[in-house]
Amino acid sequence: MSAEPVSPAEQPAEPAPGVPHTNLEDAYALFVGTVQLSLGLVLLKAGGLVTGGVAGISLVLNYLTGLPVGLFYTALTLPLLAITLRAMSWLFIVKTVIVTLGLFAMTAIAAQTIDIDWISRPVAALAGGSVIGMGALALARHGAGTGGSGAVVLWLYRTRGWNAGRTQLLIDGCVLLFSLVALDVTRVLWSLLGVMATGGILYVWHRPGRYTGY
Incomplete structure (x- = not known):
C-alpha cells in the first residue's frame, strides 16, 4: 500500500537562509542589548545581588x-579588550567598546531616573539574570560582547582551545566567591540563581540553527 501524500504543512520545515544584518539593525540591537544589560544590573543592585563576569x-x-x-x-573592560585585540576582529572590539560606553552612560542615567524601594531577592535574581541574558543574546547575535570577561573567554577559546562554556563558568564561580567580601552567603546563593537564569537564556536560544523563523 502506498503511503498517503504529506501535506505541505506536515513536511519538515527547511531552515531559512541567513540574511546579513544591516548597519541599522546592528545599531538598534546594540542599543536594545545595552538597555537590557543596564536594566538587569539595576534589578540586581536593587536586590543587593551580583552576577558573573566583569x-x-x-x-x-x-x-x-x-x-x-x-x-x-x-x-575593567577596556584593558581586557586590549588583551584580545590580536585574536578578535576590530569590528567586534569596536562594537563591544560602544556597548561598554553605552552601559556606563545608561547606568548613570538609571541612577537618576529609576528608584526601586524594594524588590525580593528571588525576583531580582530571576528577572535581573534573565534580562541580562536576553541583552547578551541580542549583542551576540549582532557581533558584540557584553564586556571584557566575555571577550577573554572567546580569546582563550581561539588561542588556547579552552572550552568557552567551562571557562565562563570558572570565571563566574570566581566572581561569586569574590563577592563574599561584600555579600553574605544568602545573597551569594541568590546571585547564583541569577547567574543560572542568564546562562539558561543563552543555553536555550544561543545555538546554531535558531532564529530561522520556525
Whole structure:
C-alpha cells in the first residue's frame, strides 16, 4: 500500500537562509542589548545581588566603595579588550567598546531616573539574570560582547582551545566567591540563581540553527 501524500504543512520545515544584518539593525540591537544589560544590573543592585563576569565584579566594587557600577565596568573592560585585540576582529572590539560606553552612560542615567524601594531577592535574581541574558543574546547575535570577561573567554577559546562554556563558568564561580567580601552567603546563593537564569537564556536560544523563523 502506498503511503498517503504529506501535506505541505506536515513536511519538515527547511531552515531559512541567513540574511546579513544591516548597519541599522546592528545599531538598534546594540542599543536594545545595552538597555537590557543596564536594566538587569539595576534589578540586581536593587536586590543587593551580583552576577558573573566583569559586571559582577563591578557590582561588588560598587557595594564596597559606593562609586558607580558603570565606572568600574568600563575601567575593567577596556584593558581586557586590549588583551584580545590580536585574536578578535576590530569590528567586534569596536562594537563591544560602544556597548561598554553605552552601559556606563545608561547606568548613570538609571541612577537618576529609576528608584526601586524594594524588590525580593528571588525576583531580582530571576528577572535581573534573565534580562541580562536576553541583552547578551541580542549583542551576540549582532557581533558584540557584553564586556571584557566575555571577550577573554572567546580569546582563550581561539588561542588556547579552552572550552568557552567551562571557562565562563570558572570565571563566574570566581566572581561569586569574590563577592563574599561584600555579600553574605544568602545573597551569594541568590546571585547564583541569577547567574543560572542568564546562562539558561543563552543555553536555550544561543545555538546554531535558531532564529530561522520556525
